[in-house]
Every structure is written in structure tokens, then in C-alpha cells.
Amino acid sequence: MARFGRVATAMVTPFDVDGELDVDAAVALAKFLVMEGNEGLVVVGTTGESATLSIDEKLTLFEAVSAAVTVPVVGGTTGSNTRQDMGLTAEASKLGLAGILAVAPYYNRPSQTGFELHFRAIASATDLPVMLYDIPKRTGRKVSTETLIRLANDVDNIVALKDAAGDPSETAKVIARTADDFEVYSGDSPMNLPLLAVGAVGLVGVCTHWAAPDHVQMLNAWAAGDIAATQRHNQRLIESYVFEGNDDAPNPVQPKVMMQTLGHEVGACRLPMGPAPEGTDAAARSVYERLVASRA
Numbered sequence: 512m513a514r515f516g517r518v519a520t521a522m523v524t525p526f527d528v529d530g531e532l533d534v535d536a537a538v539a540l541a542k543f544l545v546m547e548g549n550e551g552l553v554v555v556g557t558t559g560e561s562a563t564l565s566i567d568e569k570l571t572l573f574e575a576v577s578a579a580v581t582v583p584v585v586g587g588t589t590g591s592n593t594r595q596d597m598g599l600t601a602e603a604s605k606l607g608l609a610g611i612l613a614v615a616p617y618y619n620r621p622s623q624t625g626f627e628l629h630f631r632a633i634a635s636a637t638d639l640p641v642m643l644y645d646i647p648k649r650t651g652r653k654v655s656t657e658t659l660i661r662l663a664n665d666v667d668n669i670v671a672l673k674d675a676a677g678d679p680s681e682t683a684k685v686i687a688r689t690a691d692d693f694e695v696y697s698g699d700s701p702m703n704l705p706l707l708a709v710g711a712v713g714l715v716g717v718c719t720h721w722a723a724p725d726h727v728q729m730l731n732a733w734a735a736g737d738i739a740a741t742q743r744h745n746q747r748l749i750e751s752y753v754f755e756g757n758d759d760a761p762n763p764v765q766p767k768v769m770m771q772t773l774g775h776e777v778g779a780c781r782l783p784m785g786p787a788p789e790g791t792d793a794a795a796r797s798v799y800e801r802l803v804a805s806r807a
Contacts, residue, residue, distance in 0.1 A: 512694060515583045515610060515642065515671065516551025517713035518726045519696070520544050521558040523763045523770065524572065526778035532568045536776050538579040543775065545580045547723040550713075552576065553612055555587040557649060558717055558763045562590065563781040566599055570606065577607030585642060587612040591619050593629045597636040604637040611641045612673065617650040623658045634666045641668050646675035646698060656681045663689040673698035673715050674706060683709035700752040704745045707733055717766050718751035721773060721799055725751075725806070747805045754798045759788050769795040 522544065525536035541552055554576050555561045555569045564572075573586045586608045589596040593616070600611055613633045615626060634641050643662065647653040653676055662669050663685070674682050675698035686695055686709060697706040697714040703726075706714075719726050729744035754769070756762030763780060768787045770777045772795040779786060 512692075513550070513696075513712040514640065514694065515585055515696070515713070515715075516549065517730045518549055518719055518723055519551030519553060519583075519585070519713065519715045520549045520719040520723065521553040521556045521698075521715050521717055522576070523720065523767050523777050524555070524559040524564065525776065526781065527776075528778065530778070530781055532564070532571065533776070533778065534571060534575050536778075537572060538575055540770070540775055540777065541576045541579050541584075544720065544723065545582050548727040549582065549719060549723045551583045551585065551609075551715075552580065553585045553587065553715055556612055556644075556715075557587070557614065557646070558766065559587065560763065560781055560784070561587050569599065570602060573603050573608055574606040577609075583609035585610040585612050587614065587644075589613045589616070589633055591616040593632050596629075597632055600633055600636040604639050608639060610671075611637055611639050612644055613641055614644040614646065615650045615652070615654050620650075620652045623655050626652075626654050627658050627662060630662050630669065631666060634668050637668070639668065640670040641666075642671040642673055642696070643669060644673040644675070644698065646673075648675070648677075656684050659685050660688045663693045670694065671696060674702075674711070675699040677702060679705040679709050682706055682711070686710040700748070700755060703729075703748075704741065707741075717755045717762055718748065720766055721769055722748060722751050722802060725802065747802065750798050751802055754794065760791060765791060765795070768792055769799065772796055773799065 525533040527533045577584045588600040588603045645654045671694040695711045697703045732740035768791045
């Protein structure tokens with residue numbers, strides 16, 4: 512199971528000092544993340560500032576990162592324009608990706624019928640496996656449990672769900688009523704352990720940028736049936752979960768500062784995300800130092 516890797520990072524997109532796409536930095540970051548223990552990568556997701564990237568920039572990232580690493584690379588190809596998203600999905604599918612990430616259309620707040628028809632259209636534009644992404648906090652509306660179950664059971668290449676809806680009881684229903692090979696990944700770090708408990712196979716993280724080894728340890732403990740050790744690793748990671756983002760500095764503002772602090776030239780976020788608040792770099796160093804100290 513976990514065709515996209517038990518521990519995968521939703522990768523930030525590096526920009527240079529002028530705010531232009533830095534492909535070399537993206538390749539270097541991808542290789543670092545794999546070296547740290549990530550078993551998969553997601554590029555051009557919302558953490559990758561997908562809404563601020565041009566189609567050409569997205570295609571460039573898909574091709575460059577897929578060629579740079581040997582782990583599965585999933586590409587975020589969708590937004591709120593189904594017809595355009597189908598075209599990008601078809602083009603992206605030629606560039607070495609292992610799968611497509613299809614986020615629920617945001618701002619539009621479609622009906623459940625609209626969600627379903629959108630996702631069916633995206634899946635029809637590719638032969639690659641598709642991971643649905645439900646994150647109502649950012650999109651404005653949840654994809655219902657019934658819609659998710661119907662898509663998973665009816666569409667052959669819809670094979671996974673990145674779940675950031677924050678309701679493990681509903682996730683449990685999805686897992687119970689879909690095929691054994693339909694995979695759920697936690698897409699919200701504080702929910703990693705609760706979603707593992709109801710049957711998730713892995714996670715697509717953000718603090719995995721700097722804490723991949725700790726997540727691997729947690730997943731290994733879980734696979735070994737050592738619940739107490741799993742809980743200890745999760746507790747060590749709580750501060751990193753919290754650091755991922757807040758109202759003053761939403762994801763990916765703080766993760767980018769963390770990576771800069773660790774020596775990775777990823778640049779600042781493009782507007783409208785805005786600059787990091789004063790003191791974020793010092794907070795990043797403190798979070799990382801305490802995490803490393805807890806590994807002993």
C-alpha cells in the first residue's frame with residue numbers, strides 16, 4: 512500500500528530574489544527531501560503556491576522534479592476552471608509524474624454534483640492515478656463523504672484521497688465503503704495519528720520538509736504495532752505541526768522561512784501571501800533545535 516509513499520512532502524516552490532521560479536533550487540530541494548526520508552513528493556500543490564504559478568511554470572516543475580528523483584512525484588494540476596485543468600492535466604501526464612493531485616475547486620463553492628462532475632472530468636483527462644484533495648478550510652466547501660465514496664468506487668483511476676477535512680469519523684466511512692486498494696493520506700498534520708487510527712496509509716505533510724526522519728519513525732512504530740512509541744513521536748512533532756502556519760503567517764510562509772533558516776534558498780512567497788512576520792526566523796530555529804534535541 513501507500514503507492515505514493517507513506518511519508519510525502521507537499522513541496523514549497525522556490526523563487527529567486529526577483530520572485531522568479533528557481534528550477535535549480537527546486538531540484539536541489541527535492542533531492543534533499545528524498546535524502547531525508549520522504550518516500551514521495553507533491554509539487555505545485557497549495558503549499559507550492561499553485562495559484563500564483565503560470566501554466567508554463569507548473570509544467571517546468573513537473574518535468575524537472577520528476578526527472579530529479581526516484582520516488583513518486585504527484586503533480587497538482589487543478590484549480591477552479593475545469594476545462595483549463597483538464598488541459599493542464601493532460602499535458603502534465605506526459606512529463607514523468609506518478610500521479611495527479613486534484614484539489615476541490617476553491618472559491619466557486621460548487622454543489623456536490625459540480626464536485627463530482629469536475630473530478631470525473633479531471634480523471635478522464637489522464638491515464639495516471641488521481642489523488643483527490645479535500646481541504647474545506649481553504650476551498651470553502653467540503654466534498655461530501657457520499658461523493659468521495661461514489662468517485663472512488665466508480666472511477667478506475669481515482670485511487671486516493673488527501674484528507675484535510677478534520678473529521679476522522681467521516682474518513683472512516685470512506686475507508687470502510689471503498690475498495691481495499693483505495694488509499695487515504697492525512698493532509699493535515701495534527702490529524703496524522705487520528706487518521707492512521709481509522710486506516711490512512713500515510714501522510715502528505717508540510718513540516719516533513721524538516722521533520723521527515725521523525726515522521727518515518729512514527730510510521731515505522733505504527734507499522735510495528737507499537738502504539739506508545741507512535742504517540743511519543745507524534746507528541747515530539749506537535750510543535751512542528753503548529754509552526755506550519757497560522758493566521759499571521761499562513762502556510763507556506765513559515766515553512767519557507769524554516770527552509771531558509773536551514774540553508775535552502777527557496778525565497779519568499781509570492782503575493783498575496785505576504786512577507787513573514789518579524790521574528791519568524793528565530794522561531795523557526797527554536798522549533799528545529801528542540802525537535803533535533805528530542806531525537807536523542
